Ligand SMILES: [Fe+2]
């Protein structure tokens with residue numbers, strides 16, 4: 001069960017950490033409409049993470065809760081991919097990061113509708129719809145910014161360069177994920193490449209953007225080998241919970 | 250969230266007595282005034298000012314609670330807090346739209362907020378210092394806002410009244426959610442209970458100041474009451490709020506931070522101790538701990554977002570041009 005638990009935690013951590021990053025914008029967005037849209041996207045991802053953490057806790061079967069999973073694991077135990085922990089940067093970077101993630105997760109959850117696992121199927125139905133909305137929302141911004149002013153086009157291009165190293169890891173399966181894939185519980189990550197390329201090429205075409213060629217691909221998140229940003233995310237996120245061990249909120 | 254208190258608009262009008270009388274007749278007959286109806290300049294000015302202050306309060310009000318989104322101690326509370334802060338932004342949006350019906354744009358109002366010309370509720374110039382503040386703000390600040398906004402659902406200006414009906418439903422949800430945080434803390438460890446008491450101690454007085462100066466010291470109140478923009482006096486709403494809140498604090502087992510607070514058997518209502526109006530006016534004038542930081546945060550979001558807004562406009566223009574060229 002430990003193997004399946006780790007595979008589920010990878011998915012949960014991706015959603016929580018990206019949900020956290022997006023929530024950092026709340027109250028500080030470029031326009032009021034985005035002050036509403038970003039918490040929405042963040043809530044979608046945190047909601048998905050909660051269901052998955054509860055499932056991971058259930059699999060461990062030691063009476064743990066979703067909060068134990070989120071608040072009491074350290075940096076080296078977090079299994080999210082590197083893309084989701086990247087700093088928000090400017091609005092162009094945030095929207096491109098969201099597009100990259102959603103363009104992967106939407107077909108992934110679609111495929112997960114055929115999972116042999118009830119919980120995974122349950123999460124997939126809701127999450128696939130949400131991710132389709134995130135593709136639309138973030139994609140529209142990538143188009144507006146890519147084909148907006150000189151400055152916005154320049155910022156969009158910088159974002160493409162900055163995030164390029166973190167794309168490939170989305171399509172890589174850890175040993176835990178492979179075991180779950182072989183059991184028909186989770187979709188095969190590498191199979192999402194064609195759908196992802198199609199979404200990104202379509203949007204980049206409208207945004208007058210070129211995909212980044214020849215990048216050195218980073219990875220390590222699935223082994224708990226992160227950049228320096230994650231430790232700070234967790235230090236903030238877990239601070240109150242950890243200051244009051246055992247407290248109920 | 251917002252409460253009355255600081256409207257301060259000049260309600261004077263120089264229309265003919267016949268015009269003013271006809272308008273007053275409509276008000277007295279409880280007719281709703283709609284955007285294209287004739288209205289005295291002072292009525293319009295008072296409303297623009299009030300709705301603007303209200304909208305800005307919702308927007309600035311996102312900051313103190315936003316301060317705990319990334320630290321919320323459970324995922325359930327994190328999700329609820331995010332949704333709440335998002336609701337407040339939504340309230341800002343409806344209210345800017347209501348003000349637009351009176352001929353002022355969101356851009357104009359935002360400029361007035363950033364330049365300091367327009368005010369927002371002083372309560373948001375206090376810092377949030379612990380998780381219990383998320384409970385106390387929902388319970389007390391949203392609670393105080395509801396007292397005022399329920400009355401505003403019957404405001405004579407139609408678009409404002411209708412916006413308030415929608416807002417009130419969400420505010421009462423916020424109030425319950427805040428109180429539930431307090432219940433959980435008061436049932437919890439001694440440290441949690443201490444945190445709850447400390448939040449009440451800090452937030453109680455500013456929250457009863459939200460109703461504004463005592464009736465005798467409240468400028469322009471009378472005209473607003475006559476025009477039915479305002480339905481109850483500051484002191485009447487404050488009393489209602491205190492009467493509703495004291496038993497809730499007792500249920501939590503918390504001590505009210507007002508040694509002079511006492512039940513008046515004759516009035517069947519609470520009498521509170523003296524309010525420190527010097528503090529109130531200091532904060533209104535810009536000397537609260539957070540005044541400068543709040544406006545700086547709004548200014549930074551505005552400045553950092555300028556290129557995004559420009560790009561959106563430029564893209565829309567390009568799109569239209571291409572469409573026209575294709576036709
Ligand atoms: Fe509100």
Ligand SMILES: [Fe+2]
Nearest residue numbers: 250391420423
């Ligand atoms: Fe509220």
